[in-house]
Amino acid sequence: MTTTRRGLSLLLVMGLGLVAASCGSDEKKSAGAADGPVTITVGCEPPKSNPKEREAWEADVAAFQKAHPNITVEGKDAFPCINPDTFQAKLAGGTQEDVFYVYYTDVRKIIEKKQAADISQYVGSVKPVNDLRKDVMSVFKDGDQTYGLPRNNYNMGLVYNRKLFTQAGLDPANPPKTWDEVRAAAKKIAALGPGYVGFGEYSAGNTGGWHFAAELYARGGSMVSDDGKTAAFKSDEGKAVLENLKRTRWDDNSMGSKQLLQWEDLMRMMGGGKLGMMIGAPDVVQSVNNDFKGRFDDYGVTAVPESDGKSSLSGGDGYMFNPKASPEKIKAGLLWLEFHELTPGQGQFNYARSKEQGRPVGLPIPDLYGNSAPGNEINSLRKQYATVPVDNFTPYVAAQGNITNKLEPPKAQELYAVLDVAMSAVLTRKDADIDKLLNDAESKANKILAKNT
């Protein structure tokens, strides 16, 4: 009988709902005196299980507080830094940090729901903001209003296992540039033996729709119309994305038989050394190395095939401010972010310290500044203190100059959920009708967007 189990799992969902629902008190933070002491809570402090990063964070907090004796920074550690399941609950329960961490995917939703403070009148004091890439800053803007600052930025590429390329007789220094080349390479890798997967792709938990968008952008397509009111993925480019996947899956049989993969699945497969290629940014390599037993030396990243002169889906993360935070907290938070996230040679860009600690240096991310002065300074520090094989990322870096970063669509999660259906269909059903799938998805997406607008 399932009563107890169901009770427990429902209690879990209800419990989260309870916390979110029940604690919506209007706690007002008192605005402290302009020059008085202020304490800010900041999300995404590295957990104790990650001692080197934690040590660096604590050293940075000490240095910052010494320079700003009136400000106390209280880090809140969590892994992962944000859990969408608890975001609303923390906000409602009054435990959301003053300066909270977000993924790009969630920024638009948070702004729309007015769940972050408008920092427009304070952000002018942050000098590096003028040098930040305009497309990166636009993630946190709504018209002229600003709601946050970036910490990390990248765009999608093709992550590949160099070791498997060599084993399959492919040249790891010359990764695929077209989808036909991807298919050819995938076939050779899959032929290495049982369990080897040439090209892996997501199709569940909204990650399928996310990668559909990445592959669509790289082909020059769009998820929504310019005014954001209607879906635009039922296009030649959208059809090409699904047809290509269908052929790779069923004609070539190089995508493995297990589908409905979600974020962690491909990471684990990549770390396990039996997956040849996947769509992803350089942060995938970092994750695979740190959390899935992979080795930096074994992986390379290049641009998404055939994306030259077109777009790439951008991704990243940053910080926003609690809507109940006082002006003093916002000002203090901005000072902290300027110091820790945006200053070359300090905080996250203190590559000298990272090298000394044995942490990876040399990945071509974050790319916050493009080719502006701070960007060049960061790149030069990266080269100077590199500990990972930077050549493995050269094809990706080289392509950046000719690729435009493109933001995620409005109502991203809802649209991704809709497109999961199409992605899972072509990967699990040989007779999937792509035109019908796109028609259905378009009709569903239009309803979602109509509600939004």
Added chain:
Amino acid sequence: MTVTEERVRRPQPGATDPRSPDDHGALRRAVGRNLTAYGFLCAALICFALFSWYPMIREIVLSFQQNNFVDPGEWVGFDNFRTVIADPAFRAAWLNTAAFSGLALVIGYAVPFVLAVVLNELKHAKAYLRFVVYLPVMLPPAVAVLLFKWFYDPGAGLFNQALDAAHLPPLSWLDSTSTALVSLVIVSTWMNLGTGTLIYLAALQSIPGDLYESAELDGAGLFKRVWHVTIPQTKLILLVMLLLQVVATMQVFIEPYLLTGGGPENATVTVAYLMYQYAFNFGDFGGGSALGLMLMIVLLVFSTIYLRVSREEAER
């Protein structure tokens, strides 16, 4: 009613204080006698109020609001209901939930009963087998579900290896729209059959042995004994378990959440999973609550029948 009790309940006519010192003493003694019971009752009431009733009330309120948990919620009437009903996944979620419950009745309801009958008939190794049957219940649900994720792997998974050994073609299990839901029912059944089996076993053991002896003397075999003695004697518990099973399986969440993410092609999206998507992935607590309220109303019907049946059983 005793004299003392009557005094406590009835005020004496003409008295200024309706309770005499004796009455107070009796009341104190009555309260004192039941203090422990009141303590337990309060603890239970507080727990239910905090973790059951209050969230339910808040859910009902939220289903009629747009709420960002920063500003006071805005009343939007039935907008949230209209939104979720217009969602194409809504119909799929209800159909899948009904199909899951139906399949769970066929598989998950029958298997524990059959197992209980077999265990009851066994002469040896009863305790050991009961332990083995109950073992999966002791696994944390997430662990049990993830174990099956490996079993279902189309390549190296245990089930396809077994099919291969039997020279049978492999199945896609979770990756096919035709087998995904059944696969979830199998997981659910395996995880929970221990509890059901033990409850059925307890019911079976309460059947007087002389009924079986009489049946045996009349020449009834195992099947006839089950049909003519076991089932009639456990009819009410079977009905109660059936209703509980329906109520429980209609709330299926963890299996699609961990195994399929609602796929392929929404084939395993259930009402509880869609509720989760709305509330936590889309940040739309209003929509999630509206779905929750709809599910609650449906379950209320089954719960009412359950209450009636269990009352009948208690009066029997």
